Amino acid sequence: MLRLFGPLIAPIVGLGFIAALILAIITASYESEPATAAHEFHLHPKPLHLASDGMLGKFDRQQLQRGFQVYKEVCSACHSARLVAFRDLSEIGFTVPEVKAIAKNWATEVPSVNPETGEPATRKALPSDYIPSPYANETAARAANNNALPPDLSLITKAREGGAPYVHSLLTGYRDPNTYRNEKGEALPADAKPSANLHFNPYYANLNFAMPPPLVADGQVSYADGTKASVDQMAQDVSAFLVWTAEPKLENRHRTGVAVVIFLLIATTLAYFSYQNIWAGRKH
């Protein structure tokens, strides 16, 4: 069967593909699309070096705690971190009483049920609760943000191209659209300027970002460890914190990885010598 039909069907259908492609090539119009403003003005993230980078990277717990403070005092007004439980904060160096206090004093309470009436109610958070959203639901969140939706930040450094450097650049990247010049010295075209309630930020894909600049003044938070809270420092710290929220097992992964790779290198070397030994003197 195959011997009979194979050589017939395949070429006919396949040559059809080739013909369709050649016709597509011939009939296409080759005007190049005009470059968009997003194309001309969009910037790639600035480099950001964190202690957790690289094969042996570890978290800088001091920095994560500072980053948590920025998240708590600034970002949590709009962003949830629903995959992070308060108890997880003990992993970045908070003591159990500190964790309890953080949960209890959290600005938003968590949903619950009134034990007497069964009506929906709220209560103070416990260490076992996850970091709640400041808004009751998506509609409320959009209503408070000019119809934009602040995304949950738990996974944000893994859910965006560019990761932590992107978040850092975004937070420090707001510019005045009227005076901004790109690398070629060009000013922003009028139709690319942000409309009301949008903010020009060349690190954001379409340049017009609905998040108002959250970090605006040095000293916006006061760090307990004495680090100077410059805007750039706060942005770095919160980016480092968001690396941890996205990948809390990173240190464990690096440590296990080093051990596994060392083990495999030794095992592979031994396997190589046993292979050479078995084949010794035999040409192949």
Place this chain on the structure above:
Amino acid sequence: MSFPWAQHYAPKHPVMQWLDQRLPVPRLVYNAVGAGYPVPRNLNYFWNFGVLAGAALGIQIITGIVLAMHYAANGAIAFDSVEQIMRDVNSGWLLRYAHANGASFFFIVVYIHIFRGLFYGSYKAPREMVWLLGVVIFLLMMATAFMGYVLPWGQMSFWGAQVITGFFSAIPVVGDPIRIWLLGGFAPDNAALNRFFSLHYLLPFVIAGVIILHIWALHIPGSNNPTGVDVKGPQDTVPFHPYYTAKDGFGLGVFLTLFALVLFFAPNALGHPDNYIPANPLSTPAHIVPEWYFLPFYAILKAFTFNFLWIPAKLWGVMAMFGSILLLFFLPWIDRSPVRSANYRPKYKWFFWMLVVDVLVLGYLGQAEPTVLVVLGSQVCAAYYFAHFLIILPIISRIERPLPLPNSITESVLHGEKAEAAPFGTQTA
């Protein structure tokens, strides 16, 4: 099984003798991957990749079964259950990263395995059935990986499922009803997620079954080799064990080391960030791309922009995408050159490497933003892909003058060193 000089299983221990008479499983193993399977002595490292593919399947099945103990196939909680695995399950991050990157490494290994076959003519007589079963495995792998990628229910999971099942709606008249029937709804949802999970669990075991047939079919003629010349006698072969078990052991070590480097130090490098955003039917990602191992086929799909012969471009694209793989089923009858190894085929060798480059470029174009140049590039490369098999191969297999073949494997290996010519395995060092 294959050659008269194959060593015979002769259990010495009474328990093994007892077992051999009642259920000869050890004999089966001995003949399949033990000293009872004679293999050409001149195999190079490209012959490691079959065993590596088997190892990759093993890794997927073991990590997958444990993942399935924690995963919840329900649209409302699937995403969170995967995050739960990453955060709260003991070593869950390891399982999940091993499984996700294991799929990529499985495809890397299988692609090298397939191109090995193309280079050394392993698809030719008498190994056509081995090749055909291999293409079946490849198709099953693609289906498995596609459905697996849907399970974490991120944005790319959802929109990937939307796009791929959308292929069916290209079929005239019955297309849309088929698509809705396959999905169990108008768009991917709980029904689709559940059936994908069910099939994702099933198909790897089907693959394992087809692999057994693949190896069975291979053991009838025995393995091909880098010269492509048939085995002529005992001096041309060595017993699989210990010679190739030792070599495969080393190959496995190298493979696992590379796998570990990616798994532990860049576990998200091969994935797409959007899949860390929960599925949202109301928000379409800026551009939807499949996993890297589907990109060449995706580029072929998108290359068709012309409604040719009353068939809409989209349908051409879908047919060509499937056709590009189904074509491989015909390869043993398309390439009529009697010479197997490209080492002795001066013209074919060039076109082989052209095909490798063509497929790599298609892969690059598959993920690029569809500018005018990218579309043109994928059209040229897609046309070349089909031309390679349907025009170039039939012509060169006719006009090419092959180089002189060695008389035997041993001759090619020994270059006249007589002392070595005693059969391996019967020698003691």
